Amino acid sequence: MVTKPKYYLDRRGHDLFWEFEHGKYPVVLAIGFCYLNIEKYLRRAGRKTADPSEDLRKAMTYFQEYKKLLELRSMGQLHDQGLYLALSYDNFKDREKVYLARLERLEKQIKAGEAKFL
Structure with a gap:
């Protein structure tokens, strides 16, 4: 199964x-x-x-x-x-900002009951 x-x-x-x-x-x-x-x-x-x-x-x-x-x-x-x-670690700082912003945005949406999942 x-x-x-x-x-x-x-x-x-x-x-x-x-x-x-x-x-x-x-x-x-x-x-x-x-x-x-x-x-x-x-x-x-x-x-x-x-x-x-x-x-x-x-x-x-x-x-x-x-x-x-x-x-x-x-x-x-x-x-x-x-x-x-x-x-690659090249350009990671830019990608890190994108990932962390996405996580923060999703957390706020979940807490507000407004989450729109992928």
Whole structure:
């Protein structure tokens, strides 16, 4: 059973997995994201709650996406365009301002009950 809650969907009905599969992010980052989430849920299983079932389902969900991304990458359907920017400290101060302003704006909107999510 796959765990994909609807609250992860954006306004167009897309979740991160859809965005990963359609090249919105460099594939190596998407693969790493899935890999690390598999590890997180495997380590957490049976520790956060007595029943490890939900964490194991989540680990399986990320494993299935991990496998799909590896396959798409091996077929040349996904790319690592933008990886340099994501991993570079060059111009980080400008990006930091944008990220922090976005977080602050979203926090204010949530508190005011006006949040418009992605």
